[in-house]
Amino acid sequence: MSQPWISPLEVDPERMRAMAARVSELVTAHLASLRDQPARQTLSRPDAKRLVGSLAPTAPEQGIGFDAAIDELVERVLPYHAREPHPRFLGYVPSIPTFPAVLGDWLATGYNFFAGVWPIASGPNEIELTVLDWFRQWLGMPNEAGGLLTSGGSTATLMAVVAARHARVGEDGGVLPRLTLYTSTQAHSAVARAAWIAGISREHVRVLPTDDQWRLRAETVADAVAADRAKGLVPFLVVASAGTTNTGAVDDLSAIADLCERESLWLHVDAAYGAFAALTSGGPDLLRGIERAHSVVLDPHKWLFVPFECGCLLARDPATLKSAFHIFPEYLKDVAPGEAEVNFADYGEQLTRYARALKVWLSVRTLGLAPIRAMIERGIALAEYAESLVRREPTLEVLAPAALGICCFRVHPVGVEDAAELDALNERVNAAVNASGRFLISSTRVNGLFSLRVCTHNWRTSEADIDELMGLVGDAGRGLRDAGGQSTAY
Ligand SMILES: Cc1ncc(COP(=O)(O)O)c(C=O)c1O
Numbered sequence: 001m002s003q004p005w006i007s008p009l010e011v012d013p014e015r016m017r018a019m020a021a022r023v024s025e026l027v028t029a030h031l032a033s034l035r036d037q038p039a040r041q042t043l044s045r046p047d048a049k050r051l052v053g054s055l056a057p058t059a060p061e062q063g064i065g066f067d068a069a070i071d072e073l074v075e076r077v078l079p080y081h082a083r084e085p086h087p088r089f090l091g092y093v094p095s096i097p098t099f100p101a102v103l104g105d106w107l108a109t110g111y112n113f114f115a116g117v118w119p120i121a122s123g124p125n126e127i128e129l130t131v132l133d134w135f136r137q138w139l140g141m142p143n144e145a146g147g148l149l150t151s152g153g154s155t156a157t158l159m160a161v162v163a164a165r166h167a168r169v170g171e172d173g174g175v176l177p178r179l180t181l182y183t184s185t186q187a188h189s190a191v192a193r194a195a196w197i198a199g200i201s202r203e204h205v206r207v208l209p210t211d212d213q214w215r216l217r218a219e220t221v222a223d224a225v226a227a228d229r230a231k232g233l234v235p236f237l238v239v240a241s242a243g244t245t246n247t248g249a250v251d252d253l254s255a256i257a258d259l260c261e262r263e264s265l266w267l268h269v270d271a272a273y274g275a276f277a278a279l280t281s282g283g284p285d286l287l288r289g290i291e292r293a294h295s296v297v298l299d300p301h302k303w304l305f306v307p308f309e310c311g312c313l314l315a316r317d318p319a320t321l322k323s324a325f326h327i328f329p330e331y332l333k334d335v336a337p338g339e340a341e342v343n344f345a346d347y348g349e350q351l352t353r354y355a356r357a358l359k360v361w362l363s364v365r366t367l368g369l370a371p372i373r374a375m376i377e378r379g380i381a382l383a384e385y386a387e388s389l390v391r392r393e394p395t396l397e398v399l400a401p402a403a404l405g406i407c408c409f410r411v412h413p414v415g416v417e418d419a420a421e422l423d424a425l426n427e428r429v430n431a432a433v434n435a436s437g438r439f440l441i442s443s444t445r446v447n448g449l450f451s452l453r454v455c456t457h458n459w460r461t462s463e464a465d466i467d468e469l470m471g472l473v474g475d476a477g478r479g480l481r482d483a484g485g486q487s488t489a490y
Pocket of ligand 1: 093151152153154155188190243244245270271272273299311
């Protein structure tokens with residue numbers, strides 16, 4: 001009798017368990033010791049090439065075995081990154097996954113569900129529908145609203161722009177060169193890029209000014225729309241922000257929704273992280289109007305504490321997505337969805353997609369919303385705490401008050417008023433704080449001024465971390481000013 005076939009790629013169960021245990025030990029030890037690690041370690045490209053690239057410049061014909069390969073990763077690769085879940089990572093819009101969410105991702109990849117069409121993964125697909133419905137409920141969108149999870153906010157934004165374009169253009173390609181989109185100077189760059197990819201002429205992406213609190217006002221959009229219509233252009237889409245990346249501003253959503261209704265424009269709201277504020281006590285008021293949007297982007301990999309990659313596009317009428325993306329080749333006839341079933345491939349750009357909903361569901365189902373909500377509230381409060389420390393220190397200045405867990409500020413020594421000097425000083429402070437490895441913060445410009453910026457969404461961050469950061473910023477400001485040969489009168 002012939003031996004049963006065993007592929008050389010197969011691993012026996014005992015060995016699988018040992019391999020999984022090795023990875024499990026690495027990840028848990030990493031997460032448990034985050035506070036004792038630097039917030040970031042990095043390599044220059046030449047160093048990375050020497051250390052990492054040199055390991056396997058061409059794919060090896062013979063492998064070195066799992067343990068040896070993991071050893072290489074441990075020594076040469078894993079240390080060199082910014083530790084996003086680190087308590088002193090306060091840059092950009094961080095992703096701080098819960099542990100159940102991490103394991104949800106492992107389940108999704110371990111089982112390798114194909115979540116593109118209904119019959120191939122009905123269980124995981126029902127989980128995605130469930131999660132999408134949670135989001136819909138949180139935002140107060142109509143019962144029929146739906147959509148899909150995406151790789152991130154940029155992809156979801158692109159899908160929204162394409163759907164809005166399709167809704168306006170249909171088969172009439174002639175109007176395409178005149179389509180015009182409205183957003184603000186504070187909108188995320190994903191919006192302009194989505195417009196470019198969607199074939200909207202770059203000159204027809206209107207980047208409008210905001211009010212003094214970085215919010216896009218409906219009147220500003222109305223004026224721009226009227227001016228463009230008079231020129232024969234075809235306004236079709238307004239992209240408002242609910243939580244800007246720079247300052248946490250929320251646009252005038254209700255008034256913009258009114259305008260979009262009056263003018264028959266698609267309203268898309270970028271609430272990539274801000275949407276999750278809907279779970280907090282102040283959220284519903286702050287976000288009022290979002291429920292009227294034609295489409296909304298929200299990224300669980302931001303403020304819902306799941307790992308990359310997990311964005312989401314919700315549409316008030318999911319048929320608008322299907323109309324833009326549905327295509328049905330012969331070779332997919334076997335997986336046509338039944339009544340009330342959903343092929344997610346019909347709602348976005350991906351056919352083969354993994355079951356990213358599992359990580360969201362497992363995290364929320366394991367922990368419940370209460371601690372997640374509390375950690376979002378805490379993120380908001382920590383930025384307010386950071387602002388209070390800045391206000392207390394005469395050599396620091398608030399540039400944008402705390403909003404949705406973001407605070408912008410700078411070093412401003414008493415008596416120094418030269419804008420270029422202040423910018424240069426703060427650039428050096430930013431570099432020095434980051435070079436310390438203790439913290440990772442990021443910078444931006446607020447009203448044209450170079451600004452330090454903290455985003456306190458990290459549920460591992462303590463008040464003591466914020467105290468330490470402000471001390472470090474103050475010291476760096478003083479030290480760098482001294483080093484620059486300036487007076488230290490402040
Ligand atoms: C407000 C906002 N919109 C969109 C994006 C883009 O999302 P992603 O990086 O997931 O593509 C970001 C990223 O930080 C963001 O802050």
